[in-house]
Amino acid sequence: MPGDILKKRKIAVLGARSVGKSSLVVQFIENHFVEGYYPTIESTFSKSINYKGVEYDCDIIDTAGQDEYSILNSKHAIGIHGYVLVYSVTSRNSFNMIEIVYDKLVNFCGMSQIPCVIVGAKTDLQQSRNRQVAPDEGEKLASVKHAAWVETSAKNNVNVGKVFELCLAEIEKRAPGAGAEPPAGRCIIM
């Protein structure tokens, strides 16, 4: 049965520096929160994710923080099935970076949209520091970009698993034949 075949999916996590990309990935993979800040060069993690009864063998690529002048690394666009674009709800600049990174990706891929989830991270800090990005701004940007959107706290483990479920949902709804059973006796594209 097609549902029994392990499907490989590559997900890249991008966004400005220090927005919490690594913390989100580490919380998801290793179930703990990293308090200190250790700038990432690049790390790849593997995890099997069950989504709608199908087991997906996922590579999650945690990338170095970007700024508006960063050149998109082709490794983060070629062979990637879906994207997690992270901003911090306490940083307007990091929110502005989402559109810049998104536009670089669609230009590079030559597509009008990409499977993507936009993540507003560090919601636990909204009380102590000023929240700079309102939830409806995140939601609106996501709707313009045909992306999913969610707010998270890696520290309190809020919505961390949901990020990757939403990403798989975005990938699968654009997959060839999505929503339809593959015709019997034909090849299935993995």
Ligand SMILES: Nc1nc2c(ncn2[C@@H]2O[C@H](COP(=O)(O)OP(=O)(O)OP(=O)(O)O)[C@@H](O)[C@H]2O)c(=O)[nH]1
């Ligand atoms: N309070 C709080 N702090 C967080 C959260 N997520 C990350 N941090 C802190 O924010 C800082 C940066 O987190 P990282 O996960 O290293 O950020 P990053 O985006 O991977 O950073 P780069 O590797 O530079 O791109 C660290 O001190 C984390 O402990 C969160 O949900 N809540």
